[in-house]
Amino acid sequence: MEGFPSYKQLKTQSFPYLQLAFKTVRKERGRSSITILLTALSTAMLIFITALMDGEHQTLLKSSVELYSGYINIKHNKFRDEPSIEYLIRDSDMMVDKLKNRDDIQAVSQRFDTFVLFSTDSRSVGGMLSGIQPESEKMTSKLKLSLLKGKYLQADDKDSLYIGSELAKLLKVDIGDRVSFIGTGSDYSFCADNLTVKGIFQTGLFEFDSQSAFLNKSYFDKVFLTESLATEIVLLPKNIDMADKASHSIQHTLSEELSSESWRESMKSLVKAMELDAIFGYITVGILFIVILFVILIYTFLTLFARIKEIGVLRAVGTSQREIFAMLFAESITLSFIGVVVGVLIGGGLALYFNINPIEFGAEFEEQFKQYGFINTAIPTDFNISNIFRDGLIIFALSIGSTIYPIIKVNSYRPVEAIHHV
Amino acid sequence: MDSFLRVQSVSKIFNRGEAGESFGLKDINLQINKGEFIVISGPSGSGKTTLLNLIGGLDSISSGKIIFNGIDISSLNETELSDLRRDKIGFVFQAYNLISLFSARENIEYVMKLRGFSQNECDMRVDEVARKLGIVKLLDKLPANLSGGEQQRVAVARAVASKPELILADEPTANLDSRSALELMDMMERLNREEGITVIFSSHDPMVIDKAKRSIILKDGHSLIDSF
Ligand SMILES: Nc1ncnc2c1ncn2[C@@H]1O[C@H](COP(=O)(O)OP(=O)(O)OP(=O)(O)O)[C@@H](O)[C@H]1O
Ligand SMILES: [Mg+2]
Numbered sequence: 001m002e003g004f005p006s007y008k009q010l011k012t013q014s015f016p017y018l019q020l021a022f023k024t025v026r027k028e029r030g031r032s033s034i035t036i037l038l039t040a041l042s043t044a045m046l047i048f049i050t051a052l053m054d055g056e057h058q059t060l061l062k063s064s065v066e067l068y069s070g071y072i073n074i075k076h077n078k079f080r081d082e083p084s085i086e087y088l089i090r091d092s093d094m095m096v097d098k099l100k101n102r103d104d105i106q107a108v109s110q111r112f113d114t115f116v117l118f119s120t121d122s123r124s125v126g127g128m129l130s131g132i133q134p135e136s137e138k139m140t141s142k143l144k145l146s147l148l149k150g151k152y153l154q155a156d157d158k159d160s161l162y163i164g165s166e167l168a169k170l171l172k173v174d175i176g177d178r179v180s181f182i183g184t185g186s187d188y189s190f191c192a193d194n195l196t197v198k199g200i201f202q203t204g205l206f207e208f209d210s211q212s213a214f215l216n217k218s219y220f221d222k223v224f225l226t227e228s229l230a231t232e233i234v235l236l237p238k239n240i241d242m243a244d245k246a247s248h249s250i251q252h253t254l255s256e257e258l259s260s261e262s263w264r265e266s267m268k269s270l271v272k273a274m275e276l277d278a279i280f281g282y283i284t285v286g287i288l289f290i291v292i293l294f295v296i297l298i299y300t301f302l303t304l305f306a307r308i309k310e311i312g313v314l315r316a317v318g319t320s321q322r323e324i325f326a327m328l329f330a331e332s333i334t335l336s337f338i339g340v341v342v343g344v345l346i347g348g349g350l351a352l353y354f355n356i357n358p359i360e361f362g363a364e365f366e367e368q369f370k371q372y373g374f375i376n377t378a379i380p381t382d383f384n385i386s387n388i389f390r391d392g393l394i395i396f397a398l399s400i401g402s403t404i405y406p407i408i409k410v411n412s413y414r415p416v417e418a419i420h421h422v
Numbered sequence: 423m424d425s426f427l428r429v430q431s432v433s434k435i436f437n438r439g440e441a442g443e444s445f446g447l448k449d450i451n452l453q454i455n456k457g458e459f460i461v462i463s464g465p466s467g468s469g470k471t472t473l474l475n476l477i478g479g480l481d482s483i484s485s486g487k488i489i490f491n492g493i494d495i496s497s498l499n500e501t502e503l504s505d506l507r508r509d510k511i512g513f514v515f516q517a518y519n520l521i522s523l524f525s526a527r528e529n530i531e532y533v534m535k536l537r538g539f540s541q542n543e544c545d546m547r548v549d550e551v552a553r554k555l556g557i558v559k560l561l562d563k564l565p566a567n568l569s570g571g572e573q574q575r576v577a578v579a580r581a582v583a584s585k586p587e588l589i590l591a592d593e594p595t596a597n598l599d600s601r602s603a604l605e606l607m608d609m610m611e612r613l614n615r616e617e618g619i620t621v622i623f624s625s626h627d628p629m630v631i632d633k634a635k636r637s638i639i640l641k642d643g644h645s646l647i648d649s650f
Contacts, residue, residue, distance in 0.1 A: 017536070310522075416480045
């Protein structure tokens, strides 16, 4: 039938317009390299910006989870909304012993948090004083690892204080200095004592470092009358990816007034805040990319109109509009693909490099960082293959998309118009 | 019997209804038989290019009909016109218009490949045509490395290689010196004779016009003289 290629034609069809497309890509070096460069640049940029944003969020999330709040925590239901000494975990020693024997749990520690007024000769500052179990706390939090100066607490410590670096600064105390406090005991009586600074820690979370100080719980219990009482129990699961499951299973063993939450549940608001922050980030990035893609669009327009005479000649000798479209589209796909691959390698390389060697943001960013809870201005980028792949695909689609309109436009001319176009 | 090519009261108006409205052709009537070797001549602006473009389906007709092989080409859509040009018509342009990235051989093969000729068929036909046009040694060169006369011979080879029924050549010799021009015309005349391809070309040059068996003279878009 006329119009349909015969089997012989199909078998021997050599698509000379595609041959021309690949020749154009290879021979028009300047044109090709600018297009590849633009695509590669946008890909690398998107991958790197994503890696940076995700890295920042994950650093914050991970540091706050691992630092102190823990992968699983048990609290009195009401304590979660209203942290008052009315809502305590009773018989906490027994519970801890029971939880320690679970197969899915690696470490358990109990804490008693209370607000006190710290004072020195010159200053008074409000803050959180917590009784912790120094040995198990080593496993469930990063308190010991955050040691900056002096020593971490021991099981037989008495009036030794482990204090946050920013709080120490506020109180103007150093190792060996005396700090006194006034607080409320579990029976609502006033409690006060003199403590000696044994160690100073710095976690990097500004809020935490400027408000927290720790005592050995066995001594704390004597002062505050909190023996076998806890405000929370923190658990480290054997497998942190199974925190939700372990938490769920623990919930069944608890009395009604207590609840167990995994980090995902207790960090819900932080996760939400980060997602929101990420959306704003993506909008900003999106605007940047609209500009870049506009540049690609204009550039494609220019290069295609520079070739409109050639296109007219090809049409005149019998190349159909579909074939011209296939030719120009093949060029666009090839260039975009190379550009995206180059961009993925560069962007992925940067994401990996700065994942291993966290980016050190200078001192000028310190104030801004403190607001977000960092003292450390070094942040590792997130190196996530599937995100990199996703970003590559996005730019691939967008850069091909931005060439379609110019292709359709040059293809819409009649052959004479194209040949004589100036 | 229907003739090979019939131009019936064809007019072409450029920029119709706009400020720059102008007549390219006015009421042209022509009848062309298979195997003819025809020149269209006339002063600059007389409509030679316009007429060839309309016959080749490169531009739209304002009124009238062009019947080619029994088909009214003004009734064809862009795809059908493309197919018609690919399968039945070869073009030779004044400015050669070779594909600059393709070698002479690849240029000549282009339309054949578009039509689905095998590489083997292409090779054989390219060699045959190249011999007739004296460009065997030039086949691997890029257009940029060829003289104007050589480029135009490659362009003629491209037009005839796929054995079209009609060749349309708009001032094919205008950019050539007189010797190359006459050589090219001799070769085209030979192809017309040996392969039975109908050739319509336009020219200003009396020496070139003289080569044609039939001459159509245009003036201001009118057909003045049609002489055999
Ligand atoms: N695209 C166009 N737009 C407007 N007018 C045009 C266009 N093309 C041709 N014309 C007009 O149509 C008329 C015929 O032009 P055409 O190019 O066919 O002449 P020609 O005989 O080929 O001239 P030349 O010998 O200079 O090539 C001229 O008056 C010209 O100005
Ligand atoms: Mg002309």
